[in-house]
Amino acid sequence: MTLPEKVLLLREFIADGDRNGLVGEIAEPHPADAAEALGLLEPEEIARFVEMVGTADALQVFEFLPFETQKEALKHLDRPTLAHLMNTMSPDDRADLVEELDDEFQERLLSLLLRHERENVLRLIKYPDDTAGAHMTTDYAILRPDSDVQTALEQVRLQAATKETIYYIYVVDAARRLQGLVSLRDLIVARRHSRVGDIMSKQVISVKADEDIEDVAKLSSRYDFLAVPVLDDSGRMLGIITFDDLYDVITEEATEDMYHLANLDTDEKIDSPLLRSVKLRLPWLLSNLGTCLVPAYVVSLFSGTIQDAVALASLMLIVASLGGNAGNQSLTVVVRAMALGQINMAQNRRVLTKQVAIGMFNGVIAGLVIACIAFFWFGNPWLGLIVWLALVGNLIIAGLFGAMVPIVLRRLKLDPALGSSIFVTTATDVGGYSIFLSLAVLVLPHLTGTLP
Amino acid sequence: MTLPEKVLLLREFIADGDRNGLVGEIAEPHPADAAEALGLLEPEEIARFVEMVGTADALQVFEFLPFETQKEALKHLDRPTLAHLMNTMSPDDRADLVEELDDEFQERLLSLLLRHERENVLRLIKYPDDTAGAHMTTDYAILRPDSDVQTALEQVRLQAATKETIYYIYVVDAARRLQGLVSLRDLIVARRHSRVGDIMSKQVISVKADEDIEDVAKLSSRYDFLAVPVLDDSGRMLGIITFDDLYDVITEEATEDMYHLANLDTDEKIDSPLLRSVKLRLPWLLSNLGTCLVPAYVVSLFSGTIQDAVALASLMLIVASLGGNAGNQSLTVVVRAMALGQINMAQNRRVLTKQVAIGMFNGVIAGLVIACIAFFWFGNPWLGLIVWLALVGNLIIAGLFGAMVPIVLRRLKLDPALGSSIFVTTATDVGGYSIFLSLAVLVLPHLTGTLP
Numbered sequence: 033m034t035l036p037e038k039v040l041l042l043r044e045f046i047a048d049g050d051r052n053g054l055v056g057e058i059a060e061p062h063p064a065d066a067a068e069a070l071g072l073l074e075p076e077e078i079a080r081f082v083e084m085v086g087t088a089d090a091l092q093v094f095e096f097l098p099f100e101t102q103k104e105a106l107k108h109l110d111r112p113t114l115a116h117l118m119n120t121m122s123p124d125d126r127a128d129l130v131e132e133l134d135d136e137f138q139e140r141l142l143s144l145l146l147r148h149e150r151e152n153v154l155r156l157i158k159y160p161d162d163t164a165g166a167h168m169t170t171d172y173a174i175l176r177p178d179s180d181v182q183t184a185l186e187q188v189r190l191q192a193a194t195k196e197t198i199y200y201i202y203v204v205d206a207a208r209r210l211q212g213l214v215s216l217r218d219l220i221v222a223r224r225h226s227r228v229g230d231i232m233s234k235q236v237i238s239v240k241a242d243e244d245i246e247d248v249a250k251l252s253s254r255y256d257f258l259a260v261p262v263l264d265d266s267g268r269m270l271g272i273i274t275f276d277d278l279y280d281v282i283t284e285e286a287t288e289d290m291y292h293l294a295n296l297d298t299d300e301k302i303d304s305p306l307l308r309s310v311k312l313r314l315p316w317l318l319s320n321l322g323t324c325l326v327p328a329y330v331v332s333l334f335s336g337t338i339q340d341a342v343a344l345a346s347l348m349l350i351v352a353s354l355g356g357n358a359g360n361q362s363l364t365v366v367v368r369a370m371a372l373g374q375i376n377m378a379q380n381r382r383v384l385t386k387q388v389a390i391g392m393f394n395g396v397i398a399g400l401v402i403a404c405i406a407f408f409w410f411g412n413p414w415l416g417l418i419v420w421l422a423l424v425g426n427l428i429i430a431g432l433f434g435a436m437v438p439i440v441l442r443r444l445k446l447d448p449a450l451g452s453s454i455f456v457t458t459a460t461d462v463g464g465y466s467i468f469l470s471l472a473v474l475v476l477p478h479l480t481g482t483l484p
Numbered sequence: 485m486t487l488p489e490k491v492l493l494l495r496e497f498i499a500d501g502d503r504n505g506l507v508g509e510i511a512e513p514h515p516a517d518a519a520e521a522l523g524l525l526e527p528e529e530i531a532r533f534v535e536m537v538g539t540a541d542a543l544q545v546f547e548f549l550p551f552e553t554q555k556e557a558l559k560h561l562d563r564p565t566l567a568h569l570m571n572t573m574s575p576d577d578r579a580d581l582v583e584e585l586d587d588e589f590q591e592r593l594l595s596l597l598l599r600h601e602r603e604n605v606l607r608l609i610k611y612p613d614d615t616a617g618a619h620m621t622t623d624y625a626i627l628r629p630d631s632d633v634q635t636a637l638e639q640v641r642l643q644a645a646t647k648e649t650i651y652y653i654y655v656v657d658a659a660r661r662l663q664g665l666v667s668l669r670d671l672i673v674a675r676r677h678s679r680v681g682d683i684m685s686k687q688v689i690s691v692k693a694d695e696d697i698e699d700v701a702k703l704s705s706r707y708d709f710l711a712v713p714v715l716d717d718s719g720r721m722l723g724i725i726t727f728d729d730l731y732d733v734i735t736e737e738a739t740e741d742m743y744h745l746a747n748l749d750t751d752e753k754i755d756s757p758l759l760r761s762v763k764l765r766l767p768w769l770l771s772n773l774g775t776c777l778v779p780a781y782v783v784s785l786f787s788g789t790i791q792d793a794v795a796l797a798s799l800m801l802i803v804a805s806l807g808g809n810a811g812n813q814s815l816t817v818v819v820r821a822m823a824l825g826q827i828n829m830a831q832n833r834r835v836l837t838k839q840v841a842i843g844m845f846n847g848v849i850a851g852l853v854i855a856c857i858a859f860f861w862f863g864n865p866w867l868g869l870i871v872w873l874a875l876v877g878n879l880i881i882a883g884l885f886g887a888m889v890p891i892v893l894r895r896l897k898l899d900p901a902l903g904s905s906i907f908v909t910t911a912t913d914v915g916g917y918s919i920f921l922s923l924a925v926l927v928l929p930h931l932t933g934t935l936p
Contacts, residue, residue, distance in 0.1 A: 061687040062707050185672070192673045199651050199668070216651070216668055220637070221644045235513040253735065255514050256728035258710070275727055276708035279734065283705065286738030287820055290745065294816035295809060302821035306838055310845040313813050317806055317850045324805040325857070328798040335794040342787040345797050346780040349804075353776040353913070354769055356808075357747060357906075361765050364746035368739055369754035386758055393762040398769045405777070454809075461805070 038069035067096030079108035087117045099132045115144040124169035127156035165241035168262045168271030173201045177229030181222045200259045209267045238263045249281040250373045292449035327461035334469040341479035355426035355460030362387040362434025367449045384435045391431025395424035414478040422468035429463035490521035519548030531560035539569045551584045567596040576621035579608035617693035620714045620723030625653045629681030633674045661719045690715045701733040702825045744901035779913035786921040793931035807878035807912030814839040814886025819901045836887045843883030847876035866930040874920035881915035
């Protein structure tokens with residue numbers, strides 16, 4: 033069934049009040065597919081859907097809808113369904129949703145929640161977006177260390193319906209301090225009368241609620257964890273972050289770096305409205321305009337030289353273009369290595385030296401090629417010589433700034449990718465034009481009159 | 485304990501033959517950490533480590549070592565340990581390792597494998613790197629549909645030690661054709677005498693062995709799967725791909741796109757040897773050199789005009805620079821949306837139109853700013869006018885090529901990011917210089933003598 037067919041089918045079932053028809057569609061082949069179709073209906077229809085199939089079944093699909101759609105649908109739900117839905121949603125998704133609402137609607141929803149659920153929401157929404165706390169769920173399975181395996185399996189079974197995962201089960205003391213971890217696999221293979229405390233792993237890798245979520249994602253992908261526990265300062269469990277949320281973090285983090293390297297705002301989506309895209313890109317273009325006034329000004333200082341040997345106007349472009357390209361190569365390698373946790377602060381100097389050396393070597397080789405081209409094009413060996421020297425110089429600048437800009441940004445605790453390509457390109461433009469044109473001034477008598 | 489301390493400790497334990505010391509370090513806090521330290525030892529030491537702690541324990545750590553390190557260590561293992569290690573490694577990691585070996589060593593290793601393990605390796609290594617088949621493991625848990633839950637749990641328990649995951653269990657018929665899926669959670673909560681066939685999900689989302697692994701990763705992150713089953717054409721199970729391998733695919737895929745956008749070879753790593761980095765980057769710089777000869781040539785055609793109004797040499801840089809920046813914005817948005825599966829072929833025309841429109845709007849606004857700057861800088865309104873028009877034209881070109889290049893590359897079944905920024909920048913450079921300088925020729929009498 034195609035998506036439009038599925039949309040029509042759901043719409044029909046909703047209009048006809050055909051509950052069984054709807055329930056049959058929820059999980060076929062997967063709730064994410066039903067959500068994709070449902071998300072294309074009107075908010076009133078989505079609300080009718082939730083009321084008809086009941087919150088328990090509806091939630092499977094509802095949690096896959098975008099926040100915007102969830103929000104609109106909520107406004108059309110009857111009060112008892114709304115209350116039930118909000119009280120049974122998984123805590124992390126619920127907190128993310130509530131955070132998106134305007135104050136008035138937020139108030140109204142909070143008033144519908146049971147007291148402990150309300151407190152849960154209020155606790156979760158206070159964590160900043162990029163922290164572990166903002167991505168954790170409080171629905172995790174727990175055990176006591178002194179249970180035997182038989183009892184533990186029974187307890188896990190009782191927790192299975194309401195917990196985000198039961199494959200990792202956290203062993204806690206009476207104060208919810210984390211003592212250890214057992215996987216459901218461990219429990220299944222253990223002898224029935226073993227004690228949980230004896231079979232659990234005692235060294236559990238955990239994070240604090242204010243830890244950067246990107247670091248949690250790195251940790252999880254390094255260790256292949258299904259979930260990571262979040263603790264407070266006294267070692268008490270606050271929640272867990274599951275692998276599916278970390279998938280999303282890894283993807284978003286990569287998008288963010290790519291966008292920042294291309295001077296894009298992360299709020300832009302491929303389907304953002306036209307004027308919103310225009311508005312989000314404009315500040316970047318204007319900053320680029322500001323910075324490229326510098327190389328333009330540098331060139332204007334040499335206008336006399338260019339008038340005397342106008343071939344320079346063509347060749348200087350090549351020096352600047354290759355510099356920009358080489359600078360972006362170094363920048364991207366360094367930014368990506370930082371994102372993947374492959375370089376730490378202590379290695380900064382080595383990284384810098386290497387990028388500079390790469391620039392120098394490539395400058396020597398590519399510079400020879402372009403020197404030959406310049407010589408054959410304009411028939412002047414001096415032009416070849418200065419374009420060669422200028423390219424070596426500019427590719428050293430490219431390596432230097434390509435490595436230095438992200439290193440400095442990280443030192444300043446900023447995103448190493450943010451706006452970095454503007455800095456690097458400005459450096460290679462200014463470097464390329466000024467080195468090349470300065471050298472031209474030195475040998476000007478040999479260049480004068482050179483015309484293409 | 486810091487990494488250098490851990491390295492020294494392991495080295496000491498190995499030299500002293502202290503098996504218990506080593507075993508104590510394996511899982512503290514996680515085998516990936518022991519692997520990081522072990523990877524810094526000599527291959528002989530790693531081999532001694534494996535022999536001392538025994539293959540079962542050693543494998544936990546060994547599978548986290550880079551292939552290069554595994555390969556060298558294998559060469560120093562005694563024959564029985566080597567045979568045992570290779571026969572007990574997880575099939576997907578083993579196949580990846582064997583594939584990396586030179587022919588002679590590969591032969592030798594294969595001869596040490598039991599017949600069915602050897603056939604398994606030979607089957608797995610024939611899948612191309614970017615397919616589902618190359619990333620799957622054949623160690624998955626299975627059940628029959630007619631077992632009752634009680635028996636099924638017992639069978640899962642027996643499979644737990646050797647299977648990659650027991651959290652998803654695949655229900656197959658006698659010919660291993662996939663009938664359904666039960667999660668361990670389903671089994672735990674089901675009534676003991678229910679039949680597996682009655683509680684399983686019958687609509688299982690699966691992939692073919694030759695499917696692109698990036699599509700599998702998208703599927704898995706869309707549906708939050710722990711594992712995805714791989715089937716042959718007749719619906720028989722070949723293996724499963726687990727979430728941890730898909731984590732790596734998502735990360736590598738993002739790295740690849742970023743590298744391609746910055747004209748880098750994906751073989752380059754932050755710690756590649758200097759000369760290797762030089763060699764990998766040089767071809768890209770030389771192609772850039774080739775393409776930027778075109779705008780340089782265009783500029784040379786206008787050398788007379790530039791000599792008459794040398795202010796053009798400065799201003800043309802701004803038009804080209806902003807065009808390059810805007811082109812990269814469109815390119816990055818489109819490439820990322822393709823990677824995330826957010827646009828399909830049918831939407832190409834809409835994507836293209838929108839990017840062109842964004843370019844036009846931003847061209848009008850940024851062009852006004854630069855027109856004012858040009859007017860105040862050089863005191864000539866005609867310069868302002870032509871720089872404005874040129875910027876609008878060039879930002880339209882930027883939107884057009886930024887969207888068109890990845891669309892065409894995808895149509896040709898090439899990576900939409902590969903080399904795309906070189907095409908786009910060439911287009912905006914040529915566009916910027918030629919529009920601006922052609923307009924300048926038209927109004928030249930009004931510009932002559934304009935000097936900064």
